[in-house]
Amino acid sequence: MYVVTGGVTKFAKAHPAMDFRLMVKRALDAALKETPNLTKERIQGSRISYFSDHFARQLKAASMVQDYLGLNPKGSVRIEWGGATGGECFQAAYEAVASGRMDICLAAGFETMSRVATWKGNEFIALASDTNFDFPLGGFYTGYYALMVIRHIYEYLRKTRFAHIKDERQAQKTAIAEGQRIMSMVSVKNHLNALHNPYAQYPKQLTVQDVLHSEMISYPLTREQICTMSDGAAVAILCDEERAREFTDRPVRITGVGCGTDTMRLADRPFGKVPLMRSERVADYRHLDYPGVHSFRAGRTAGLEAYRMAGISDPKTELSFIELHDAYASSEIQTYEDLGLCRYGEGYGFVESGAPFLKSIRYPFPTPRAGTIPVNPSGGLIACGHPVGATGLMQAVFALWQLQGRIRKNYGDGTLQIQNARRGAIHSHAGTGSAVTVSILERGF
Numbered sequence: 001m002y003v004v005t006g007g008v009t010k011f012a013k014a015h016p017a018m019d020f021r022l023m024v025k026r027a028l029d030a031a032l033k034e035t036p037n038l039t040k041e042r043i044q045g046s047r048i049s050y051f052s053d054h055f056a057r058q059l060k061a062a063s064m065v066q067d068y069l070g071l072n073p074k075g076s077v078r079i080e081w082g083g084a085t086g087g088e089c090f091q092a093a094y095e096a097v098a099s100g101r102m103d104i105c106l107a108a109g110f111e112t113m114s115r116v117a118t119w120k121g122n123e124f125i126a127l128a129s130d131t132n133f134d135f136p137l138g139g140f141y142t143g144y145y146a147l148m149v150i151r152h153i154y155e156y157l158r159k160t161r162f163a164h165i166k167d168e169r170q171a172q173k174t175a176i177a178e179g180q181r182i183m184s185m186v187s188v189k190n191h192l193n194a195l196h197n198p199y200a201q202y203p204k205q206l207t208v209q210d211v212l213h214s215e216m217i218s219y220p221l222t223r224e225q226i227c228t229m230s231d232g233a234a235v236a237i238l239c240d241e242e243r244a245r246e247f248t249d250r251p252v253r254i255t256g257v258g259c260g261t262d263t264m265r266l267a268d269r270p271f272g273k274v275p276l277m278r279s280e281r282v283a284d285y286r287h288l289d290y291p292g293v294h295s296f297r298a299g300r301t302a303g304l305e306a307y308r309m310a311g312i313s314d315p316k317t318e319l320s321f322i323e324l325h326d327a328y329a330s331s332e333i334q335t336y337e338d339l340g341l342c343r344y345g346e347g348y349g350f351v352e353s354g355a356p357f358l359k360s361i362r363y364p365f366p367t368p369r370a371g372t373i374p375v376n377p378s379g380g381l382i383a384c385g386h387p388v389g390a391t392g393l394m395q396a397v398f399a400l401w402q403l404q405g406r407i408r409k410n411y412g413d414g415t416l417q418i419q420n421a422r423r424g425a426i427h428s429h430a431g432t433g434s435a436v437t438v439s440i441l442e443r444g445f
Contacts, residue, residue, distance in 0.1 A: 260435070
């Protein structure tokens with residue numbers, strides 16, 4: 001199973017000159033231009049993703065896209081899975097081809113979030129929580145993630161680095177300040193990476209202090225640690241090996257797919273044993289209440305399934321990069337642990353080591369192990385933006401270009417190109433970790 005081409009529009013606060021149909025067409029035109037032997041007529045069907053009818057102000061908007069692209073009367077399915085919508089669309093296209101139903105399938109995603117006021121957009125997004133329980137209690141997502149990272153900091157900084165402080169209030173306050181500092185390093189990384197990505201919404205040169213002193217949105221998360229609503233579209237075209245050989249000499253193979261789920265309500269999540277990576281032991285987590293509200297069991301499940309399928313034992317050494325769903329700087333750190341880049345409890349130290357940073361960029365603090373496993377070299381959601389239905393597909397297109405060695409060609413700047421990148425992962429995440437997808441992409445036939 002292969003990805004042969006893809007295209008994206010710039011992610012932006014607003015694209016007033018384009019509706020959602022035109023955005024998808026622009027992305028598809030760019031993808032087809034990259035692959036001269038592949039014409040629209042060869043596409044046998046589509047999987048089209050968008051998160052919310054509310055933003056488009058159009059029910060069955062996927063059908064509007066299918067029509068505008070000139071793909072009728074071929075088959076199409078609309079995909080929606082919260083924040084993981086784009087990632088699930090990618091896997092739905094994979095399944096359409098893997099099943100033999102199609103030889104060539106278009107995965108297309110979009111969102112036009114600028115059509116409503118920010119407060120209303122946040123309300124629409126909050127409707128992806130349990131509307132019988134969480135939503136009536138004021139359940140906006142930044143609040144959920146603030147709650148979760150407070151617990152994560154308590155488990156993994158308060159109980160370790162600051163165990164010597166006996167005053168509980170002072171210990172937790174000190175731990176949160178340390179967590180904020182380290183989360184800010186993640187934000188600095190992603191914004192600086194995006195300076196070399198022309199499709200990104202928020203390329204910025206920031207310092208840790210800039211991030212810490214930006215507007216507090218939901219303690220301890222500041223504005224620069226949070227992704228924003230966006231307009232944008234992305235497409236990827238998937239096909240079988242015979243067609244891939246016809247269309248490109250730089251194919252990218254999909255070698256693993258995984259997905260995981262969890263309860264919508266955080267309060268319903270049971271405690272149990274940590275599903276172990278091959279490098280972990282039961283004794284590593286003997287005293288850990290898992291998953292609690294500090295870890296994403298769906299992410300660990302999706303990662304393990306994808307790794308098994310791709311034959312990956314140690315993702316930190318066997319992956320060249322990961323594009324993961326950093327809706328918040330805090331969730332990027334949590335996801336390092338879920339995906340086995342480090343053990344649970346080691347995410348903050350993993351950032352400080354520099355392991356998820358690029359070697360090719362000078363950051364305003366030491367990154368001694370830069371290049372170990374670059375995370376979000378594109379800039380991630382924090383810097384690229386988050387037009388929900390398009391985000392997971394943007395990750396797929398970036399991974400495609402990275403593995404093809406075509407970052408300079410498509411970005412006009414080779415800074416983000418990882419030398420000899422052979423295998424990468426993309427990760428999409430919904431709700432408070434209620435649905436997660438992980439896909440493994442690998443260079444060559």
